[in-house]
Amino acid sequence: MINELVKNIKAKDAPIVVGLDPMLSYIPEFIVDEAFAAYGKNLAGAAEAIWQYNKGIIDATYDLIPAVKPQVAMYEQFGIEGMKAFRRTCNYAKSKGLAIIGDIKRGDIGSTSEAYAIGHVGKVTIGDHSFSPFVEDFITVNPYLGSDGVKPFIKVCKEEKKGMFILVKTSNPSSGEFQDQLVNGTPLYEIVAKKVAEWGEDHMGDDYSYVGAVVGATYPEMGAALRKIMPKNFILVPGYGAQGGTGKDLAPFFNEDGLGAIVNSSRGIICAYKKAPYSEKFGPENYADASRQAVLDMKEDLKNAFVK
Amino acid sequence: MINELVKNIKAKDAPIVVGLDPMLSYIPEFIVDEAFAAYGKNLAGAAEAIWQYNKGIIDATYDLIPAVKPQVAMYEQFGIEGMKAFRRTCNYAKSKGLAIIGDIKRGDIGSTSEAYAIGHVGKVTIGDHSFSPFVEDFITVNPYLGSDGVKPFIKVCKEEKKGMFILVKTSNPSSGEFQDQLVNGTPLYEIVAKKVAEWGEDHMGDDYSYVGAVVGATYPEMGAALRKIMPKNFILVPGYGAQGGTGKDLAPFFNEDGLGAIVNSSRGIICAYKKAPYSEKFGPENYADASRQAVLDMKEDLKNAFVK
16 A cells, blocks of 8 residues: 555645544534434434535545545544444545545554454454455554564554554654653654664565654654654654644655655644635635645645755 | 442452453354354354353353453454444443443544543533443553643543553563663653653542553563552553463552552453363353353462462
8 A cells, every 4th residue: 555655645746644533513513413413413413424524525635635544533432423434434535546544543462453453454354254344544553562562563464455654753742751752862752763664674565665654743853863764664744734833844754755754634624614714715614625725725835845 | 430440349359350352263152153143244243242252251250350351452353343342341341330441552642532532431522412432431541642642531531530541561572662761771661650640640539540550460570660659550460361470470569458450361261261271171151150260260369469
């Protein structure tokens, strides 16, 4: 999938992933009302609203972007019904040619890590048949448990030609509490990055590894150092837009080939209709058009990352 | 819930939690066959087998133990149907008076962490009603993202009087890759432990905090140091039995009051019928009785933790 993701990014000329992280409060009232009318004011109604909202955004943006990144927590909070909406969203985005990055941040050890990988990017064997419980192409993985935790994910990804992004330096203000701790002068996130580079060698695509990293847009100077430590690992960059990162901050995350990073925006795209300048032009009924315009503007802004 | 967990541990005289981490290969054939006959050789059939297997173990052990710890990955690998079996297992164990520790190892930031907490130990509000998507009493949490990641879990736990165990030092061989890195002479896991102690002050029960820690039985000397750093935080101890820890290794995890830790065994209990000495006495049809005997033996072995 990393080769396809790279191909997708080149074809769309947009190293952009749209974060499908729906909250009920983001969804235009007309969608919520219709969903409640059909399924009731309950978990099923909420899940239907999320799915319809996502579908609108996917329909309005799929020709512009290479990938979407649904945040599973936003679905898991609606229980079984939410997980159905997660699966449905992934399936639909896939049918539109998009790569699916499941933002699941799972991490455990041995057969438990393998079970997560099987569930999200693999196949589970039952009798003589195998089934794909969820259908992501990439997942995000937490490295705190070390190689025992990460390698089972890599094993399944190799079998399935799927990929992953391992948390290295996250975009949040307190990410430094543990990640920035200095070990003989080297911050922990660099130690993790070195491991990511090493793990990545075990599952290479054509130019980049199937094993990538997550590095927040909010830390561009660290991005520069990490880009060098992990030259062959794609970097998934959260924190653009709502969390404060801008196009100019993103230059350090890319390689000379203009590749090597994919930048996520969630609220900035999916809630565009609620915020200036979009709220003036687009009402809730045109929320999907507002998302499309926000993607176009993000694409333009990202060009600043490549201005020397 | 931490007060109730302590009460439960005292009443059962057993600081034991049974890990409900079912793999299809663990489940006696007669259960799998019946489930497949009823639902087909598919995800629903597999989920039914898991549920029936769990029910047997809960029925045979609930009077001996204070809590169960279902590992969500083992359910998630069977997709939506697996998650239904997870919920059903939690609900049933709860109806038997057991505390539920959801081993979910989630970790994210802000509203995303909050969404996980709402989904697993909280309530989601839809219109004028609120729903409990999943029904755990405690969850396990990954600390890699720092306070921004953990505090939203604590917020929801305070509202719901629920609790959590934060990964500090995990039981696996490679846990040291990142967790043991020395920061000015102090291992990272101790830095995390200090934070757990600090976070825990914000959500105290009678004698112990609602915020606990995970420390592997396989590292007893570290357990001793961590016990001192976190005197008011309950320690969930994995790695007993199948992973190599024994009763004698567990002394350092407990406080003078004989409390402060709860020891998990998964395969050692739920697969007892497959292993000596139980396999000689119990066949697959008596797998639940074998689990009961294994709990009784574990209880006996744990007494060694308290022999001075």
